[in-house]
């Protein structure tokens with residue numbers, strides 16, 4: 001896995017380029033490598049052995065490649081996988097008015113410091129994207145998977161999680177918000 005780019009590098013604030021299909025061998029390998037990183041980072045033994053920070057998503061700009069490609073691997077509480085996909089050229093086409101935030105906030109491989117606060121996002125979204133085969137897909141996600149997808153799609157558009165934390169009161173959020181445990 002290439003080195004992770006840290007906040008301050010302009011690539012994390014750029015709007016990434018659309019991915020062209022059919023994928024080049026390089027882009028296909030990147031997709032595989034990003035998903036492999038997530039799988040390994042969620043395996044306690046492998047993560048410990050290779051000192052990997054756990055991740056439930058990873059976006060190409062985080063490894064210095066400014067293209068619209070992100071891998072997501074979202075486990076459920078029961079160990080089942082809620083969402084495993086490589087999102088190419090994802091677009092959020094519908095988003096709920098209802099906000100949501102992870103109770104424990106968010107972290108990012110590209111942001112070394114912990115930044116506490118509710119990262120205010122949409123509770124439900126519909127995403128249109130292409131998979132690595134170039135097939136057009138549309139998925140509706142809510143709660144944790146929706147939050148992860150928004151975190152990753154943000155990376156493809158030059159946004160970082162702390163952009164969505166209220167500066168004056170980091171734990172302020174609308175009363176109807178879903179706080180995801």
Ligand SMILES: O=CN(O)CCNC(=O)c1cccc(Cl)c1Cl
Pocket residue numbers: 054055056057058059062102105106107108109110147148149151152155
């Ligand atoms: O962009 C991906 N990363 O930075 C990988 C590390 N962060 C996470 O896995 C992570 C942690 C908490 C909440 C969310 Cl939403 C995410 Cl995504």
Ligand code: NI
Pocket residue numbers: 107108109110151155
């Ligand atoms: Ni991140």
